[in-house]
Amino acid sequence: xxxxxxxxxxxxxxxxxxxxxxxxxxxxxxxxxxxxxxxxxxxxxxxxxxxxxxxxxxxxxxxxxxxxxxxxxxxxxxxxxxxxxxxxxxxxxxxxxxxxxxxxxxxxxxxxxxxxxxxxxxxxxxxxxxxxxxxxxxxxxxxxxxxxxxxxxxxxxxxxxxxxxxxxxxxxxxxxxxxxxxxxxxxxxxxxxxxxxxxxxxxxxxxxxxxxxxxxxxxxxxxxxxxxxxxxxxxxxxxxxxxxxxxxxxxxxxxxxxxxxxxxxxxxxxxxxxxxxxxxxxxxxxxxxxxxxxxxxxxxxxxxxxxxxxxxxxxxxxxxxxxxxxxxxxxxxxxxxxxxxxxxxxxxxxxxxxxxxxxxxxxxxxxxxxxxxxxxxxxxxxxxxxxxxxxxxxxxxxxxxxxxxxxxxxxxxxxxxxxxxxxxxxxxxxxxxxxxxxxxxxxxxxxxxxxxxxxxxxxxxxxxxxxxxxxxxxxxxxxxxxxxxxxxxxxxxxxxxx
Numbered sequence: 001x002x003x004x005x006x007x008x009x010x011x012x013x014x015x016x017x018x019x020x021x022x023x024x025x026x027x028x029x030x031x032x033x034x035x036x037x038x039x040x041x042x043x044x045x046x047x048x049x050x051x052x053x054x055x056x057x058x059x060x061x062x063x064x065x066x067x068x069x070x071x072x073x074x075x076x077x078x079x080x081x082x083x084x085x086x087x088x089x090x091x092x093x094x095x096x097x098x099x100x101x102x103x104x105x106x107x108x109x110x111x112x113x114x115x116x117x118x119x120x121x122x123x124x125x126x127x128x129x130x131x132x133x134x135x136x137x138x139x140x141x142x143x144x145x146x147x148x149x150x151x152x153x154x155x156x157x158x159x160x161x162x163x164x165x166x167x168x169x170x171x172x173x174x175x176x177x178x179x180x181x182x183x184x185x186x187x188x189x190x191x192x193x194x195x196x197x198x199x200x201x202x203x204x205x206x207x208x209x210x211x212x213x214x215x216x217x218x219x220x221x222x223x224x225x226x227x228x229x230x231x232x233x234x235x236x237x238x239x240x241x242x243x244x245x246x247x248x249x250x251x252x253x254x255x256x257x258x259x260x261x262x263x264x265x266x267x268x269x270x271x272x273x274x275x276x277x278x279x280x281x282x283x284x285x286x287x288x289x290x291x292x293x294x295x296x297x298x299x300x301x302x303x304x305x306x307x308x309x310x311x312x313x314x315x316x317x318x319x320x321x322x323x324x325x326x327x328x329x330x331x332x333x334x335x336x337x338x339x340x341x342x343x344x345x346x347x348x349x350x351x352x353x354x355x356x357x358x359x360x361x362x363x364x365x366x367x368x369x370x371x372x373x374x375x376x377x378x379x380x381x382x383x384x385x386x387x388x389x390x391x392x393x394x395x396x397x398x399x400x401x402x403x404x405x406x407x408x409x410x411x412x413x414x415x416x417x418x419x420x421x422x423x424x425x426x427x428x429x430x431x432x433x434x435x436x437x438x439x440x441x442x443x444x445x446x447x448x449x450x451x452x453x454x455x456x457x458x459x460x461x462x463x464x465x466x467x468x469x470x471x472x473x474x475x476x477x478x479x480x481x482x483x484x485x486x487x488x489x490x491x492x493x494x495x496x497x498x
Contacts, residue, residue, distance in 0.1 A: 268331060270354035424463060
């Protein structure tokens with residue numbers, strides 16, 4: 001029951017002019033909740049997991065809530081008597097003393113059952129005031145911005161603040177019955193059972209990779225690294241296509257779409273244009289080399305095949321951003337926007353070294369890479385999606401006899417290795433071996449041919465780090481002409497290295 005008009009102390013002055021608008025608030029809800037807490041301290045625990053002092057409109061109510069919380073957490077009882085010594089005696093409360101105001105709050109308190117609802121009301125109104133504040137800041141900054149302040153920087157900041165506001169302050173959480181946890185676990189198991197490959201994460205479409213990793217796990221930062229020409233981008237596009245092709249969604253009760261298999265893919269192609277990326281995927285799907293597609297060296301049947309696959313691929317939930325020179329702040333803003341507008345289940349970035357930090361150009365590239373990888377890991381957790389970020393390897397690989405990459409080969413490896421949940425290396429021994437062909441007709445040439453036959457069309461994906469699983473090597477088939485990775489047939493695996 002709300003406080004009656006005769007008993008409510010009106011703390012906010014009546015401006016009495018239509019020209020002024022008071023920020024959204026509900027003094028009665030604040031007073032009712034505080035009264036319930038002072039009568040029964042258990043009411044505090046019904047709202048303390050989402051409600052903070054700053055969410056109250058009246059400064060005196062902020063102080064009362066904060067002080068009561070401190071007393072209750074200390075194991076003491078918060079009552080008008082124990083509280084009054086912590087509230088300044090000279091506080092202006094419309095002509096009554098602090099003791100009288102606290103006593104009136106307790107005397108007119110409503111039942112504890114309503115505490116959660118009052119807390120939600122107070123929080124929702126605080127959100128509205130935050131929205132107004134963001135809007136006012138946008139207007140004021142846009143009017144008074146310095147010459148060197150780019151409008152896109154303000155847009156990114158506004159998007160960040162709005163996203164934080166949208167994602168914060170949920171009413172759920174806290175302790176729950178074990179039966180509820182069991183139900184959630186069963187739902188997760190059922191979802192994994194229905195998903196391709198019965199995986200807990202997104203299926204990459206590559207059998208052995210999914211077996212080793214359990215799929216691409218939400219909130220994981222996966223670094224995919226390799227030297228040039230190893231096939232990093234090819235593997236990333238193959239995985240992206242497989243995830244998008246498998247997508248199946250269900251409409252939820254609130255009208256939103258939830259992915260039940262596969263996923264919506266966002267691909268930041270900082271090196272290649274969207275057209276080049278599309279050509280690669282068309283080549284991989286049709287079996288026609290991308291060079292033939294680009295120069296028009298195709299037959300009528302080839303063109304029909306390309307057209308049919310293009311029609312099929314048009315409606316895939318696959319979104320490409322090929323803007324060059326992005327900063328990490330811009331990338332994060334665009335990823336958040338995609339998540340809210342279209343949904344997002346997998347994000348791919350090609351590649352880290354082409355991103356810049358959010359600040360001015362830094363001479364310390366290691367610090368800049370540290371900012372980028374730390375931000376990407378935070379983004380993966382924030383959006384709750386796996387992020388595959390491609391990375392170049394340093395040239396020190398080329399100086400070794402065994403060219404298989406190691407964690408130390410990562411450029412600016414400290415931060416990349418530390419922030420990554422999974423580090424994958426792409427390695428093709430065939431690439432290095434074909435450049436070492438001895439003179440034909442010699443015994444060395446015969447030995448070289450034998451070695452080439454063993455590694456021809458094969459690639460290795462080396463798991464250098466996996467926070468929640470084993471390391472090891474995954475063997476795949478690779479067709480360089482159409483940049484396609486595929487599962488290796490049983491019996492085709494490379495011989496064990498001595």
